[in-house]
Amino acid sequence: MIRVNVFVEGQTEETFVRELLVPYFSNVEIYLTPILAQTSPGHKGGIVSYGKVKHQLGRLCRQDSKAVVTTLIDYYGLPADFPGQTNPEQDAEKRAVAMEQALADDIQQPNFIPNLVLHEFEALLFCEPAKFADWLDDEAPIAQLQAIKAQFASPELINNSPQTAPSKRILALVPEYRKTLHGPFIAADIGLDAIRAQCPHFNRWIERLLALGH
Incomplete structure (x- = not known):
């Protein structure tokens, strides 16, 4: 059994994971669990600073090293301290890919798969x-x-x-x-298939998660 914790920035993404991705992936015995970002004690949802995101992602990765941790965060509106923000690349997708890599490099956990939604949900x-x-x-x-x-x-x-x-x-x-x-x-x-067919960046994330089962 493969377990994937999906760190999401809000209730919309949490519902999206639960209603669309969970049944889709359970068919191939990959079990997703949405984890809602915590902005402050008792308050959840939203990405207000990278420091809070880094702390939560690192903790998730270390708490359960046998589970994969991934993200469902909007590329648009990321805080200024998010890794890779100074990248000069102008192409949005290439810039998002570079920022995902910068995030992975900063988290430094082998069970972490970064993902940013272009440009937003x-x-x-x-x-x-x-x-x-x-x-x-x-x-x-x-x-x-x-x-x-x-x-x-x-x-x-x-x-x-x-x-x-x-x-x-x-x-x-x-x-x-x-x-x-x-x-x-x-x-x-x-439907997820229609979204995958039209959104190549999103689809590459789905394919990467599906590959965990092979």
């Missing part, structure tokens, strides 16, 4: 904007969401400025969108 929802229809009273924004998607080779490449990050684009068109409520369920409607 909401990018995955652009894989099939039509799935928003089941959660909206007005379907008018669907065409606009699809038009945004059509501008990019992959949903992961929808850019990451404060005005144009995937979540900001969704909220501008769908003000009633609530990440923790709607996000995981829309992702579940889309």
Whole structure:
């Protein structure tokens, strides 16, 4: 039996792991457990400083060295002290890969697999904007969401400025969108296979976890 502890930054990602990834991986006898980031005593969710992340990841790796520890953290909005932030690479995916490596180098644990979501969780929802229809009273924004998607080779490449990050684009068109409520369920409607097919960076993480079973 292979166990994987997935360090997640918020309740949305926690639900995403539990509802989509856990059943997907249990079919191949890899058992995932979401671990919600702790920001302060009694408070969970959010990445406010790298120091807190490093402490929690290191502790998870050492507490159970026979389990793999991985992350589900948004690349967009990482704190300034996160490893690799000074990398001059301009290509978002290459920069994310370099930051993942910098994170692995800093954690220095053999059972650790770093992963950053390009650019944030909401990018995955652009894989099939039509799935928003089941959660909206007005379907008018669907065409606009699809038009945004059509501008990019992959949903992961929808850019990451404060005005144009995937979540900001969704909220501008769908003000009633609530990440923790709607996000995981829309992702579940889309399905993991469709997300993997359109999001190569995300898919490489999934493939790396699946390879643990071989």
